[in-house]
Amino acid sequence: MRAEGWLSFLLVFRMMASIQESEGTWALWRGLGSSLWLTCVPVAQFCLYEGLRALDIWGRGVDHRPSGTEAFLLGAVAKGGAAIATYPLQVVQSNLRLRGQAFGGTLAALMRLRCERGFAGLFAGFEAKILQTALNGALMMLTYEKLLDGVAFLRT
Template sequence: MSNGAGGSSSSSSARVPEGVFGTVHRMWAAEGARALWRGLGSSLWLVSNPVIQFFAYDWLKALRWSSNDISTLEAFFLGALAKALATVLTFPLQVAQSRLRLAPAGDALRPELGGMVACLRAVYKEKGLRGLYFGIFPKLLQSVSQAAFMFAFYEKVHWAIRRLSRQGVRKLAGRAQRLR
């Protein structure tokens, strides 16, 4: 019997909490502890996304013609390009992660449950390259725009910190000379 809030009500059983803890409890009870760790391998591989993003941003920044401070507009576009590259390179891992998390436990007939590599092979075999990149355009729109603003803001904050630091060093040097 449903209580209208997505949970079940029963006077003889303990009340299962809502939210994250309720979800964990229900998964554990229905599918066992392994269900909580599905997709972990692909999640660990996905740490390569920000690594690629920051490497590409620094590399693109170094390729610029000028060695002056980077402008906000340059940071915006270089950050967008770096994130686009990182997203395109790692998107199949996100597809595998989603499939692994949504797959029902105990379905031995599904080869993608053998882990991330098996999942990627199964998607490629079933749908080809298009299957590995299905849904990339909305993801690019979301992540590239977010990264572009983040890098533009990062460069402004970095510039302000460097400026304040230089001013602070000058003040300290002036005070040190007066003390002598």
């Protein structure tokens, strides 16, 4: 490792030690829960997609590979469902960045926002976000299914 790399490495540990001394050990893990929650969005999307596919709403059998249109629609719905589960957390994070005040944890921040603005406040701006998010999910699952079709074709 070059000298700059070692210096950066040592500075990180020095900063961690400083945080531990001033705020306690748990301060190093603050925000982990919400980060993991947001990281799970692709997993939730894929599980929702596969669950919707297994429902066989087109009546073609569970083993049937969806058409491009079907994959697009199921992907949009799945991504929308995953977005609903995580959007309130994104609103809270935006408010924390703007206001710069701590609420005593993610759950406390969610509860305070709900009390201040009601349930609708947790989904402020969701209309614009869902269009972008659903399109992203739709294109991703369409691409996924087409890649699977291509691999299956190459294997035969």
